[in-house]
Amino acid sequence: MLSSGLAACGGDSGGVPTLTWYINPDSGGQAEIAARCTEAAEGRYTLVTAVLPRDSPSQREQLVRRLAAEDSSIDLMSLDPPYIPEFAQAGFLAPVPQEVGDRVTEGVVQSAIDGSTWDDELVAIPFWANTQLLWYRKSVVEQAGLDMSQPVTWEQLLQVAEQTGTTVSAQGTRSESLTVWLNALIESAGGSIIAENSTDPDQIQLGLTSDAGIRAAEVMRQVADSGVTGPAFSTANEDSNATQFEGPEAGFMVNWPFVWGRALSAVEGGTLDASVPDDIGWALYPQVDAGEPSAPPYGGINIGVGAYSQHPDLAYEATECITSDENQAYYMVSNGNPAASTAVYDDPEVVEVFPMAPVIAESLEQAAPRPQTPYYSEVSGGVQREYHAPSTVDPESTPQRAEDLISAVLRGDQLL
Amino acid sequence: MTQTTLPPTEKTAPVSAPGRGISDRSRAERKLGWMLAGPAFFVMLLVTAYPIVQAVYYSLFNYRLTDPENRSFRGLGNYAVILSDPVWWTSLWVTVLITVVTVAVELVLGFALAMVMAKALSSIRPIVRAAILIPYAVITVVSAFAWKFAFDVDTGFVNSWLAWLPGIGADTDWFGDRGTSLLVICITEIWKTTPFISLLLLAGLAQVPEVLQEAAKVDGATWWQRMRRVTIPNMKAAIMVAVLFRTLDAFRIFDSIFIMTAGANGTESVSFLAYRQTISRVEIGLGSAVSVLLFLAVVLIAFIFIKGFKVDLAQARGER
Numbered sequence: 001m002l003s004s005g006l007a008a009c010g011g012d013s014g015g016v017p018t019l020t021w022y023i024n025p026d027s028g029g030q031a032e033i034a035a036r037c038t039e040a041a042e043g044r045y046t047l048v049t050a051v052l053p054r055d056s057p058s059q060r061e062q063l064v065r066r067l068a069a070e071d072s073s074i075d076l077m078s079l080d081p082p083y084i085p086e087f088a089q090a091g092f093l094a095p096v097p098q099e100v101g102d103r104v105t106e107g108v109v110q111s112a113i114d115g116s117t118w119d120d121e122l123v124a125i126p127f128w129a130n131t132q133l134l135w136y137r138k139s140v141v142e143q144a145g146l147d148m149s150q151p152v153t154w155e156q157l158l159q160v161a162e163q164t165g166t167t168v169s170a171q172g173t174r175s176e177s178l179t180v181w182l183n184a185l186i187e188s189a190g191g192s193i194i195a196e197n198s199t200d201p202d203q204i205q206l207g208l209t210s211d212a213g214i215r216a217a218e219v220m221r222q223v224a225d226s227g228v229t230g231p232a233f234s235t236a237n238e239d240s241n242a243t244q245f246e247g248p249e250a251g252f253m254v255n256w257p258f259v260w261g262r263a264l265s266a267v268e269g270g271t272l273d274a275s276v277p278d279d280i281g282w283a284l285y286p287q288v289d290a291g292e293p294s295a296p297p298y299g300g301i302n303i304g305v306g307a308y309s310q311h312p313d314l315a316y317e318a319t320e321c322i323t324s325d326e327n328q329a330y331y332m333v334s335n336g337n338p339a340a341s342t343a344v345y346d347d348p349e350v351v352e353v354f355p356m357a358p359v360i361a362e363s364l365e366q367a368a369p370r371p372q373t374p375y376y377s378e379v380s381g382g383v384q385r386e387y388h389a390p391s392t393v394d395p396e397s398t399p400q401r402a403e404d405l406i407s408a409v410l411r412g413d414q415l416l
Numbered sequence: 417m418t419q420t421t422l423p424p425t426e427k428t429a430p431v432s433a434p435g436r437g438i439s440d441r442s443r444a445e446r447k448l449g450w451m452l453a454g455p456a457f458f459v460m461l462l463v464t465a466y467p468i469v470q471a472v473y474y475s476l477f478n479y480r481l482t483d484p485e486n487r488s489f490r491g492l493g494n495y496a497v498i499l500s501d502p503v504w505w506t507s508l509w510v511t512v513l514i515t516v517v518t519v520a521v522e523l524v525l526g527f528a529l530a531m532v533m534a535k536a537l538s539s540i541r542p543i544v545r546a547a548i549l550i551p552y553a554v555i556t557v558v559s560a561f562a563w564k565f566a567f568d569v570d571t572g573f574v575n576s577w578l579a580w581l582p583g584i585g586a587d588t589d590w591f592g593d594r595g596t597s598l599l600v601i602c603i604t605e606i607w608k609t610t611p612f613i614s615l616l617l618l619a620g621l622a623q624v625p626e627v628l629q630e631a632a633k634v635d636g637a638t639w640w641q642r643m644r645r646v647t648i649p650n651m652k653a654a655i656m657v658a659v660l661f662r663t664l665d666a667f668r669i670f671d672s673i674f675i676m677t678a679g680a681n682g683t684e685s686v687s688f689l690a691y692r693q694t695i696s697r698v699e700i701g702l703g704s705a706v707s708v709l710l711f712l713a714v715v716l717i718a719f720i721f722i723k724g725f726k727v728d729l730a731q732a733r734g735e736r
Contacts, residue, residue: 060715061695068481097699174680231587240570415503
């Protein structure tokens with residue numbers, strides 16, 4: 001009934017409405033899911049994908065520009081969680097129907113629900129949930145006698161790396177990854193980048209100068225000064241870290257789980273020795289202070305429905321298909337992106353391909369999202385400006401300077 | 417540049433014209449001139465003047481694209497924020513530095529290349545010209561990536577080539593600090609746009625009358641004297657036009673910085689600053705104000721060149 005009514009005004013060929021899903025580039029998983037959902041819809045809709053730029057700030061830029069111009073071609077979009085409050089506050093997201101919201105949050109990890117919520121309302125549909133793990137070389141920890149069954153601290157990693165002449169890889173580049181790292185350090189130390197939140201930019205209180213904020217700056221500086229980060233630390237990103245970790249001097253790395261699939265396909269492609277993946281181990285994100293559980297980074301993708309879509313009901317129907325346990329499991333196995341649904345982690349196929357699945361699930365329960373604010377780019381941009389390069393971070397002055405800068409930028413008194 | 421769109425001035429009207437001081441014929445010519453240039457003039461107005469006026473208008477507002485309801489008039493407040501912010505002055509300084517360094521080096525290199533092209537044997541001249549022009553035909557983003565990969569610690573070969581130099585080793589991070597980043601950015605720009613300047617200079621070289629060169633030779637002038645007293649003075653217009661065009665271009669540098677450092681380590685140019693405020697932060701008001709300031713800077717440069725150095729664009733094109 002719905003489809004015939006919409007088809008009349010939709011003007012799509014054959015009377016089947018076409019839904020466009022703006023996706024972040026991946027290894028083809030979302031396109032495959034779109035095809036599967038089109039088939040499952042049995043003619044109610046056709047789901048097609050349109051690819052967004054590679055990094056998430058550019059994805060946001062393009063979507064914001066289109067949505068500000070009320071682009072009706074955006075039916076669904078894959079959103080990086082930190083930008084969801086901004087989209088919701090600007091009215092770019094169609095309201096989530098109550099019964100859809102109830103269904104899609106059942107059995108989903110808490111960090112993914114938090115990341116899809118703004119102002120106590122679910123505004124996006126959790127799809128996959130990412131988290132960083134501590135990756136290590138078994139041979140290195142064996143040599144140093146480090147017990148990886150227990151949580152380890154950043155300090156221990158630096159010591160072992162120095163002892164064994166290996167590297168500790170983290171993301172020191174001036175980009176979103178730096179904010180991800182700082183946020184994880186502050187949250188692990190028991191604080192938050194935003195201490196008191198508000199929709200009014202003037203009222204936002206920052207937590208960078210709290211004890212936890214200063215502790216985070218100390219750890220960041222310590223890592224940068226350790227001499228074990230390898231060359232080009234100030235431009236090191238997730239990809240260059242992964243390359244370094246596949247190399248001969250690798251010791252430890254904090255990174256997303258894509259590195260596992262990357263190493264396996266490098267072996268398949270003949271560019272990496274088969275013994276390397278056997279030597280790779282994984283554990284929970286390192287602690288800042290011994291005994292205090294770490295708060296690993298949370299990332300991933302949630303699905304938003306465009307406010308100017310001509311078929312919001314069909315689009316929400318499509319999100320339920322996209323985020324089904326079956327499709328999440330497929331996406332995790334084929335593209336290496338961890339599911340938001342806890343049930344997927346019991347799937348034998350998933351556990352076979354991702355032997356670290358239980359650690360990922362555990363990490364997701366502990367993970368802390370980045371600051372939830374419509375002014376996320378300002379906060380993150382300010383952090384990146386003051387905390388880069390990590391080797392110049394001064395725990396005494398950098399947090400204060402960053403707070404002053406971000407507050408002035410939010411008031412409109414300063415450029416960024 | 418304004419000369420190109422202006423109709424013929426009073427000078428062309430015959431002095432003896434009867435009645436209202438303009439003959440029927442020159443009135444008809446003037447009309448024809450407007451009819452010929454009119455459509456182009458109108459299109460220019462539409463695609464350049466309209467966005468410029470709109471940017472000036474937006475620059476007076478506090479306007480965020482994701483929060484259009486709270487748009488408020490701010491007067492010149494955005495300009496005050498920008499001009500009192502060290503970020504603006506840093507990016508202006510970086511832009512001026514890149515402009516001066518690249519244009520100076522390009523002028524010298526471009527002149528040398530123009531001489532090579534002019535003196536090359538006629539049999540190999542087309543090949544020489546094509547070879548020199550190739551960098552200019554490469555898209556800036558592509559050349560920026562090529563140079564970035566060349567200097568990159570992971571993928572680059574420059575470190576191993578230059579390892580014999582003191583201070584350069586296998587793990588020299590060119591994009592790790594300001595000086596070396598700017599150096600690589602300047603090299604990229606120079607490689608990319610020297611052909612443009614050399615092409616303009618080649619046209620200037622062709623305009624130097626051969627008889628003057630021969631007369632100087634007969635008088636016993638050395639090569640250097642002929643260069644200084646004959647060639648360069650006769651090429652002044654071409655040199656100034658080449659420098660003007662390149663300066664305006666270099667001042668708006670964006671692509672190489674975007675690809676190589678994304679503005680990290682204090683390598684942000686004014687264009688990049690405008691991009692980040694407008695596109696990344698979607699602060700349309702603040703970003704428009706930066707763009708307007710950039711526009712004024714470019715207008716100022718053009719004005720200084722045309723009035724200060726008396727660059728005659730018409731002469732450089734061989735119209736007079």
